[in-house]
Amino acid sequence: MKTLLLKLIxxxxxxxxxxxxxxxxxxxxxxxxxxxxxxxxxxxxLNKFSDxxx
Numbered sequence: 572m573k574t575l576l577l578k579l580i581x582x583x584x585x586x587x588x589x590x591x592x593x594x595x596x597x598x599x600x601x602x603x604x605x606x607x608x609x610x611x612x613x614x615x616x617l618n619k620f621s622d623x624x625x
Contacts, residue, residue: 574623581620588613 592609599606 578620578623581616581623585613585616585620588616 588609592606592613595603595609596606
């Protein structure tokens, strides 16, 4: 149960971060430091999700 809840929370955070990153990329450009930072944060969330799902 705890794992399922954690997965759902991570999925929500991943989707929110992805949308935020796309908006920043659209406004600032894909190579802007804020976009790169957001991408790295998204990678961390995806890695956490992958660890839980394995």
